[in-house]
Amino acid sequence: MFTSYGRILRHPGALRMSMTGLVARLPISMVGLGIVLLVSAATDSYGVAGAVSAAYMFANAGFAILQGRLLDRLGQGRVLAVASIGFGTAVGLLVAAVQADWPIVLTYLFAAVGGAFLPQVGSSVRARWSFVLDQPADVQTAFALEAVLDEAVFILGPILVAVLATTWHPVAGIAVAVVACVAGTLTFSSQTSTAPPPHPRETSTGPRTPMPWRAIVPLAVVCAALGVLFGAAEVTTVAFAEEHHHKSVSGLLLALWAAGSLTSGVITGAMHWRGGPSTRVRWGSFAMACAMVPLFFVTALPVMGAVLFVAGFAIAPTMIASMSLTEAVVPAGRLTEGMAIMQTGLVAGVAPGATLSGLVVDHQGASAAYLVSAAAGLVAAVAAQALPRTRTRSTPEVPSAA
Structure with missing residues (x-):
């Protein structure tokens, strides 16, 4: 059943590319929490810590698409190398500013610069898979593998940074994240055999290939709504555990949610799907909305863990289908930019989701706040219905252009 994974990893350079990409992505789940700690x-002051972390996150969301565009135009090697050095320098200055008690405005500035420079390795590695592999089914498997690795990052990263920061030194967690990012990204970017060629803006050959916005816009809305769902569910789960006087269990509950997604991601990549990615995005978004509803009725921690694990099964297949659809409709010369749009949508939705669910928790309790996630899933399901249903270049059923 899992021979499909072996087949894609036997491509020259594929295993090294994916594993170094994994290391380079660790800061995604470590730096935000590391800044707070x-x-x-x-x-x-957790208020100041949260604000500094927010500056980092918003800058990352704001500049991700621009970096994706540069990756397509100039090539991954140069852009990722510069981004990793800029990220490492900015976060190093952030640590120095905090430790030396420099003016707080510098702390915010360095956090924002660090977020802006964070290398877009997740989008880059998926663009490489699309370049290396010829068969749509193999690309689907590769995206499933990367979704599983993303879940591993989000399970292990926060645990690693929290343990290092609380048992060793507050700087330790964020320092490990910086080292992983810089070393991992430089190693990843140096692998030229798997890197797609740059696609500079055309001059004499005509205008640049247009982005298929008719498919990209509703898909970006789906991703943003799912970001709201994730941000709301994380805050609500912590509040639910605290209401039951076991706040420390919140990490385990969220890990079970991620474990459900990881499991379904592995299965998704090993299966051959008859329906195209746009169909799977529509059904996956609907499944995520439905999966959030039972959480409103749960009153016990063990039951919550079980329900979250099952609910997690809807995450990875939906995200894999979203990236597969992006790969199917976006021109090769703008693929990393297209991937970055989806990643930005996810990141941009997390903070509003967390804020809105926090307000509901304060006024109605944790259980009611799970309805914020359900509502966000419903928005994603509605937006998914706007995806075109015509044929495309790489799958039997997805749209090819706007």
Whole structure:
């Protein structure tokens, strides 16, 4: 059943590409929490720590698409190398500013610059898979593998940074994240055999290939709504555990949710799907909305863990289908940019989701706040219905252009 994974990893350079991409992506789940732990330890203020982390996150979301465009035009090697050095320098200055008690405005500035420079390795590695592999089914398997690795990052990263920051030194967690990012990204970007060629803006050959916005816009809305769902569910789950006087269990509950997604991601990549990715995005979004509804009725921690694990099964197949659809409709010369649009949508939705669910928790309790996630899933399901249903170049059923 899982021979499909072996087949794609036997391509020259594929295993090394994917594994170095995994290391380079660790900061995605480590730096935000690392900033909170570092700044709160130095200032005794979670409010300031959260604001600094938000500056980092918003800058990352704001500049991801621009970096994706540069990756397509200039090539991954140069752009990722510069981004990793810029990221490492900015976060290093952030640590120095906090430790040396520099003016707080510098802390915000360095956090924002670090977020802007964070290398878009997740989009880049998926663009490489699309370049290396010829068969749509193999690309589907590769995207499933990367979704599984993403889940591993989001399970292991927060645990690693929290343990290092609380048992060793507040700087330790964020320092490991920086080292992983810089070393991993430089190693990843140096692998030229799997890198897609740059696609500079055409001059004499005509205008640049247009982005298929008719498919990209509703798909970006789907991703943003799912980002709201994720942000709301994370905050709500922590509040639910605290209401039951076991706040420390919240990490385990979220890990079970991610484990469900990881499991379904492995299965998704090993299967041959008859329906195209646009069909799977529509059904997956609907399944995610439905999966959030039972959480409103749960009243016990063990039951919540079980329900979250089952609910997680809807995540990876939906995200894999979203990336597969992006790969199917976006021109090769703008693929990394297209991937970055989807990643930006996800990131941009997390903060509003967390904020809205926090307000509901304060006024109605944790159980009611799970309805925020359900509503966000419903928005994603509705947006998915706007995806075109005509044929495309790489799958039997997905749209090819706007």
